Amino acid sequence: MPTAYQSIDIPFEFRHTCWFCGEPYYESYSFMASPNYDEQKLPIMVPCCEECYRICQPIKVSGLDLLRDKVKEKLHRKYEKHLQIGANWTKEELEDSEFEGKALEGFRESAWAMFEIAKERVNYSGWPLTIDGLPVVGLTSSFQVEFNGIAYTSLVQAVEQLAKVYNIPQAYLEDVVETVGRHRLAYAIRFAKTTYGYSAEEREASIASLKAMLAEESVLATEESKSAKGIEVAISEIQELILSRTMVSPYAVQWVLRKGISTLGQLAEHEDDFLESFMQESELVAFTYFNGMQVYLEKREKDNEWAMNGDPNRALFARLG
Numbered sequence: 001m002p003t004a005y006q007s008i009d010i011p012f013e014f015r016h017t018c019w020f021c022g023e024p025y026y027e028s029y030s031f032m033a034s035p036n037y038d039e040q041k042l043p044i045m046v047p048c049c050e051e052c053y054r055i056c057q058p059i060k061v062s063g064l065d066l067l068r069d070k071v072k073e074k075l076h077r078k079y080e081k082h083l084q085i086g087a088n089w090t091k092e093e094l095e096d097s098e099f100e101g102k103a104l105e106g107f108r109e110s111a112w113a114m115f116e117i118a119k120e121r122v123n124y125s126g127w128p129l130t131i132d133g134l135p136v137v138g139l140t141s142s143f144q145v146e147f148n149g150i151a152y153t154s155l156v157q158a159v160e161q162l163a164k165v166y167n168i169p170q171a172y173l174e175d176v177v178e179t180v181g182r183h184r185l186a187y188a189i190r191f192a193k194t195t196y197g198y199s200a201e202e203r204e205a206s207i208a209s210l211k212a213m214l215a216e217e218s219v220l221a222t223e224e225s226k227s228a229k230g231i232e233v234a235i236s237e238i239q240e241l242i243l244s245r246t247m248v249s250p251y252a253v254q255w256v257l258r259k260g261i262s263t264l265g266q267l268a269e270h271e272d273d274f275l276e277s278f279m280q281e282s283e284l285v286a287f288t289y290f291n292g293m294q295v296y297l298e299k300r301e302k303d304n305e306w307a308m309n310g311d312p313n314r315a316l317f318a319r320l321g
């Protein structure tokens with residue numbers, strides 16, 4: 001007899017687990033898309049904990065990923081206070097705090113645990129969905145945003161929740177995020193939090209100054225990349241040299257020219273990058289090359305006369321501009 005539903009595959013280690021939040025299994029929710037764009041024929045059974053099972057009941061969506069997002073959003077709202085504990089306290093602060101009275105002591109003892117449970121549930125990403133070994137198509141979590149270790153289903157949801165956490169008017173936080181870009185959520189929140197006053201005029205003035213700040217920042221960034229513009233030079237064009245009994249490798253010189261590096265300070269900024277590039281050969285090679293480069297650039301900085309007229313590679317460094 002054919003079954004009247006499909007069940008998602010459940011890996012052994014997840015056989016008693018809610019797919020949405022990782023809590024213990026209670027019952028499977030039978031999901032039917034509505035509206036049914038993909039012409040789903042049979043209900044799909046998704047394992048749930050008791051709470052997520054109940055949350056699922058009234059939700060009408062066209063796909064399992066949307067169902068997951070709706071469940072997460074509901075959990076976020078329901079455990080808003082618990083999730084805020086992590087934004088307002090650190091674990092150590094809570095432990096050291098001197099709450100007096102029974103109720104407050106109880107809060108101190110359970111608060112961090114409540115925060116961690118709520119956080120794990122909203123962050124839980126389930127296991128990859130397959131039915132009879134075939135992936136369920138069209139499932140996406142690409143709209144997810146993370147802030148302070150907590151996952152949000154979308155930027156819109158993140159802004160909505162974070163505005164509450166940090167007491168920022170939501171419309172204002174939206175404007176700030178739009179101005180700085182979605183990838184700089186932390187910056188947006190820092191800025192919005194320290195804004196002086198939230199009246200319409202004050203907000204407008206803040207956004208204007210934010211725009212000015214960002215414009216300045218982008219000018220600086222282009223200047224920086226201009227000075228860091230490197231040149232590509234063949235090994236045969238580079239002279240090997242020995243300074244203070246230290247060998248300066250043409251390969252190291254080629255590398256710094258490529259990065260547009262001509263000062264000790266710039267070399268220091270690229271130290272990790274430099275070492276990593278030569279680490280494939282060996283650690284000794286990487287450190288020897290780096291040391292040689294330090295000696296070389298220091299000599300160029302201290303002995304201007306030599307840098308201009310004596311350095312056999314002076315023409316190459318001159319090209320860095």
Ligand SMILES: [Zn+2]
Pocket residue numbers: 018019020021022023048049050051052053
């Ligand atoms: Zn659940």
